[in-house]
Structure formats: C-alpha cells, structure tokens
Amino acid sequence: xxxxGDLETLMVRYQQGDFAAATALVHRLxxxxxxxxxxxxASRGAADDLLQExxxxxxxxxxxxxxxxPVLPWLYAIARHIRVDHYRKASRTSAREASLEELPEAAAPxxxxxxxxxxxxxxxxxxxxxxxxxxxxxxxxxxxLEEVARATSSSVGSVKQKAHRAYERLRERLAGGLS
Amino acid sequence: MKDREIDDILKQAAQAxxxxxPALLDRIAGSIGSTLRPVRPLPPAWLLAGGLVLIxxxxxxxxxxxxxxxxVRNLSTWERALIFPALGILIWLAAAAWAGETIPGSxxxxxxxxxxxxxxxxxxxxxxVLFRDYHTDHFVSRGVACLSAGLLHAxxxxxxxxxxxxxxxxxxxxxxxxxxxxxxxxxxxAMLELHCANFQALHVMLWHTAVIPIGGALGALLxxxxxxxxx
Numbered sequence: 001x002x003x004x005g006d007l008e009t010l011m012v013r014y015q016q017g018d019f020a021a022a023t024a025l026v027h028r029l030x031x032x033x034x035x036x037x038x039x040x041x042a043s044r045g046a047a048d049d050l051l052q053e054x055x056x057x058x059x060x061x062x063x064x065x066x067x068x069x070p071v072l073p074w075l076y077a078i079a080r081h082i083r084v085d086h087y088r089k090a091s092r093t094s095a096r097e098a099s100l101e102e103l104p105e106a107a108a109p110x111x112x113x114x115x116x117x118x119x120x121x122x123x124x125x126x127x128x129x130x131x132x133x134x135x136x137x138x139x140x141x142x143x144x145l146e147e148v149a150r151a152t153s154s155s156v157g158s159v160k161q162k163a164h165r166a167y168e169r170l171r172e173r174l175a176g177g178l179s
Numbered sequence: 180m181k182d183r184e185i186d187d188i189l190k191q192a193a194q195a196x197x198x199x200x201p202a203l204l205d206r207i208a209g210s211i212g213s214t215l216r217p218v219r220p221l222p223p224a225w226l227l228a229g230g231l232v233l234i235x236x237x238x239x240x241x242x243x244x245x246x247x248x249x250x251v252r253n254l255s256t257w258e259r260a261l262i263f264p265a266l267g268i269l270i271w272l273a274a275a276a277w278a279g280e281t282i283p284g285s286x287x288x289x290x291x292x293x294x295x296x297x298x299x300x301x302x303x304x305x306x307x308v309l310f311r312d313y314h315t316d317h318f319v320s321r322g323v324a325c326l327s328a329g330l331l332h333a334x335x336x337x338x339x340x341x342x343x344x345x346x347x348x349x350x351x352x353x354x355x356x357x358x359x360x361x362x363x364x365x366x367x368x369a370m371l372e373l374h375c376a377n378f379q380a381l382h383v384m385l386w387h388t389a390v391i392p393i394g395g396a397l398g399a400l401l402x403x404x405x406x407x408x409x410x
Contacts, residue, residue: 017217023208030204035197048203055207061348063218064282073284081283081350088406120192139186140193150284153351171180174188 007071015062026055032141033079039121039136040083040129054082072143073150080133080151126173131166134159221346224278224285231274234339235366242332243373250375258309265305266369269298273362277340280355281347291357295395298361302368302388310380318379322386325375329367329390336366337398352402360398364391 007028013021033054037047057078065074120140124132130152137148138159149156221227243251251259276294279285289297337359349355367390375387 015218015220017215019212019215022211022215026204026208026211030199030207031197034199038197048200051199051203052207055211059211059214061283063346064221064348066220066223066282069284075284077283077350078348085406092407120189120195123188123192135189139189146286150286153280153287153290153354155287155290167182167185170185174180174185 008067008069011062011065011071012067015065015067029075030055033075035120035140036076036079036133036136037083039124039132039140046086050079050082050086053086054079057082070147070150072137072141073147076137076141076143076151077153123170126169127166131162131169134162135166135170138163221282224275224282227278227281227344227347228271228274230343231277231340231362232270234343235270235274235336235362235369238332238336238339238366239369239373242328242370246328246370246374248373250371251373253376253378254372261305261309262372263369265301266365266372269294269301270362270365270369273298273358273365277355277358277362278344278347280351280358281344281349283348283350291354291361291395295357295361295392298365298391299388302391303384306380306383306388310378310383312379313381314379315381316379318382321377322382325371325377325382325386326389326393328374329364329371329387330393331367332370333360333363333367333390333394337363337394349402352406353399354402356398356400356402356405357395358398360395360401361391363398364394367391367394 007025010021010025010028014025030051034047034051037050038044058075061078065071120136124135127135133152134148137143137151138145143151145156145159148159152159254262272289272294276287276289276291279287280291340359340362368387371387371390375383377383
C-alpha cells in the first residue's frame, strides 16, 4: 500500500473512532505540519501552539474528509487556515512587536556557504509567503502540483507560476550566498 | 545555478530531521482520544451541489409563482432556450464552487471571483443579444423594484444553502461567502427572468444582472465579518 493510501485508510479509521489510527496520524503527520509552521516564520514555540490548534481543528472537522480523496491537501488546507487565523488574531491583539521580533531571525541574510548545510527556514526566507508555502508543500511534503493546488485553493497553473518565481529568487539568493 | 541543483539543496534541507517533542504529540493524541467518537462523513461535493441547485430552483419557481410568471410567458422560445440553460449552467457552477469551498482541500475548478466575472459577463452578453428595446421608461423605480425582489429571493436561498452546508468547514470564509452570494444572486435573477415582463435592454442588463455582484459582495462581506470577529 502506498504511504498516501495508508494515510487515507488511517483517516477513515479515525473517522470511525479508532484511537490507534488517530494516534498514528498524529505521530506521522505532526512533524510535517510542525515544519510547515516553522518554515512560515513561526518560532518553535509558536509552531507547537499552531500544531496543537491544527489538530484540535482537524478533530472538530474530521467528518469533512472524504474517503478516497488525498489526505495531505485536506490537512494542509486546514493548517493554512489555522496559520492565517493565528496571525490575524495576533495582529488584532497588538502582538505586532512579538512578530517583529521573530522576523529578523527568520529573514536574516544567509551565512556564507549556507547552501551546503541548508536550514529550510533560512533557505526559504527570501521568498514571499505564498512562494514559501508552495515550495514547502512541493519539495518537503512531497505533494504533487494538483495536491498543492487543492491545499491552497488555487489552480495548478498558479502553483507552477509561484514555484517558478520561487526558484528564480532562490537562484539569485543561492548565487549570492555562494559567492 | 540549475533547477536540479536547487532541487538537490531543497531535498538535502528536507531530509534534515525535524523532531517534535514526543510529550507534545502524546498530549495531542490524548486530547483527541478523550473526545473520539465515530463521525458521519460529509456527503460527496456533487450531492451537496445538487442540493444547492434544487434549493435555487425551488426559491426561483416559488417566488415567480407568488409574483406571477409574466416574464417567461412573454419570452420567445429562442429567448427561453438561451436564458434558462445559461442560468442553469451558472447555477451549477456556483453551487459546485460553494460546496467545494466548504470542504477543505477540494479541487477548485473556478475561483468564486472568476465565477462572478463570468456570470455577470455571460448574462450581460445574452441580454444584450436578445433585447434590443433601448427605452428607459420608469428606469429607476422599476429597476429598484426588480433589484429588491431579486435580492429578497437571494436571502432564503443563502439561508437554505447555509443550512445544507452547515457541517462543512470553510477554510476561506470570504471565498465561501462570495460563492454563496453569487449562487443566491443567481436564484434571484432566475426568479426575475420567470417573473419580470419588462424586456427593455438596459433594465434587464443593469437591474437584473446587478443582483449577482451585489449578492456576491454581501456574501463576501459576511465572510469577512465572520473571519474578523472569530476567536
């Protein structure tokens, strides 16, 4: 059985109330989700909070998953929603200072030669938010263009365009970092 | 630097272990387990969209039955054959878009914003081709009456649709609201085409078609309000 097929089976069992399946999903999918939040400029502490919040929401809306559909687009669509909601709430409760404190850390210029020992958050720092999430889903989570399009509620063409632009920026950045 | 080299760098970075505190995972699994019970999955998106189409049709026909079918009676066969199938297709597209917006990770064939443009342009085009009477008798008073009637019929469509989709989860409330408003607006336009016998081109093009963008804007506004007040 393919890993994705395995995830689909686990999701269906989770919907049926199988605790072992729920636990397996939490352990298998959490590192991906956590990295997704870290790459999106969240600190590890914030990523922990976002991860918990995401699972809470996944649990609430688990009935919206349709058997036979890919799990990852469904999961990442919810994770994106939580991330956007989190930043909206943070800005509303004037946590602006806190997010500004986090930014320089993530957007710091690359260390010389960082391309040889790359840290993902640092590597993707020069990209826009939407480019980062597309690259994260395509290259780290290993999702297909179609799956990323589903997760981001956009077209495959738009995903390709974002990935292309992201690669252009990465090329400039890496060339600069290596020189 | 070639794409393949960037691929390799990203792959290398992706392979770096990314551990999450096991205690955190146990806590998450524990909290899920404490409220775990079987749930009934949502019906397929096409079934939800079919339900929305039925609601739309029912509201339009019920509204015209109350106000009279003067419009459809006075339309020629050619006009009926162009207007109602086009409305049917647009209603199906809007219903599919709204249902899709309430299921995370759904395939999006057309974005609600594009649908708003397509629906408005298609109807404007059809009305411009079919109606050539450019008189503007009682333009505003009759227009406002039609616009109000269209919007009044959009409201029950939106409410009934929301009841049908209430178990869904919209990851983008503004897009879901926009799709809902477009569908509700199309129900209003369908009712007006069945009822309104004023075939002056500018009346139909402006006041009838306007129900769709106004419905869409109100839906998007409600979605935005929901987002900005949640939590």
